[in-house]
Amino acid sequence: METKFEEAKCRQDLIDVASRCYDKGYICGLEGNFSIRLESNLILTTPRGCCKARLNKDELVLTDMEGNAIGSGNPSTELKMHLIVYKARSDARAVVHAHPTTAVGLTIAGVDLTPPVLPEVVCSLGKIPTAPYATPSTSEMPDSILPLLADHDALMLSHHGALALGPDIWDAFYKLETVEHFAQTLLVARLAGGVKPLSDRHVENLMAIKHIYDKKPSSPGSAR
Numbered sequence: 001m002e003t004k005f006e007e008a009k010c011r012q013d014l015i016d017v018a019s020r021c022y023d024k025g026y027i028c029g030l031e032g033n034f035s036i037r038l039e040s041n042l043i044l045t046t047p048r049g050c051c052k053a054r055l056n057k058d059e060l061v062l063t064d065m066e067g068n069a070i071g072s073g074n075p076s077t078e079l080k081m082h083l084i085v086y087k088a089r090s091d092a093r094a095v096v097h098a099h100p101t102t103a104v105g106l107t108i109a110g111v112d113l114t115p116p117v118l119p120e121v122v123c124s125l126g127k128i129p130t131a132p133y134a135t136p137s138t139s140e141m142p143d144s145i146l147p148l149l150a151d152h153d154a155l156m157l158s159h160h161g162a163l164a165l166g167p168d169i170w171d172a173f174y175k176l177e178t179v180e181h182f183a184q185t186l187l188v189a190r191l192a193g194g195v196k197p198l199s200d201r202h203v204e205n206l207m208a209i210k211h212i213y214d215k216k217p218s219s220p221g222s223a224r
Helices: 004-023 079-088 101-108 119-124 140-149 169-192 200-208
Strands: 033-037 043-045 061-063 094-098 154-157 161-166
Touching: 004 033, 004 043, 004 094, 004 169, 033 079, 043 079, 079 094, 079 140, 079 161, 094 169, 101 154, 101 161, 101 169, 119 169, 119 200, 140 154, 154 169, 161 169
Parallel strands: none
Antiparallel strands: 033 043, 033 094, 043 061, 094 161, 154 161
């Protein structure tokens, strides 16, 4: 179980990541939701109906693994999506859900993010699948992503947004950044004349060095 200091750090990290997502344009208005699973299997999450760039640590909500609030505050209506991640992946300690413009736009156009194009993406995330469209804030959403969770740390939600998970909130955020950067690069390639995926041999060579991407920085300023 966390000490007060460790929970306080999780609260600060969650606030910082939410604010950074807003600043980078991954969310706007009242969009987005973020969570951390504490060692005690409590969920620390953002509240519903608020701008995630203007939160303070005391406004974050604690829930149990069924989404029931502990204390004051109302969790996001999309918390069900986070909970299915934690139940399906024991290694997942944080989830970020945002609406990065380019990546979401590609799903609307029917373009997926699975081609092996960028070495860094192949090694760190592999394929980035797109879950079929599901109505936000309903049980359709966790049902749509569950089949993809075992093999993927980042995925798209058709016509909706992106979801990334990790061992901590910063790792999940970095994966979200990678998804949007890849989407922007893919869009430029399509506009410039077409996408030329890496060959099977190139992908095999990348898989041989994939282990160098396994350790990721857990906080801003850390180096690989």
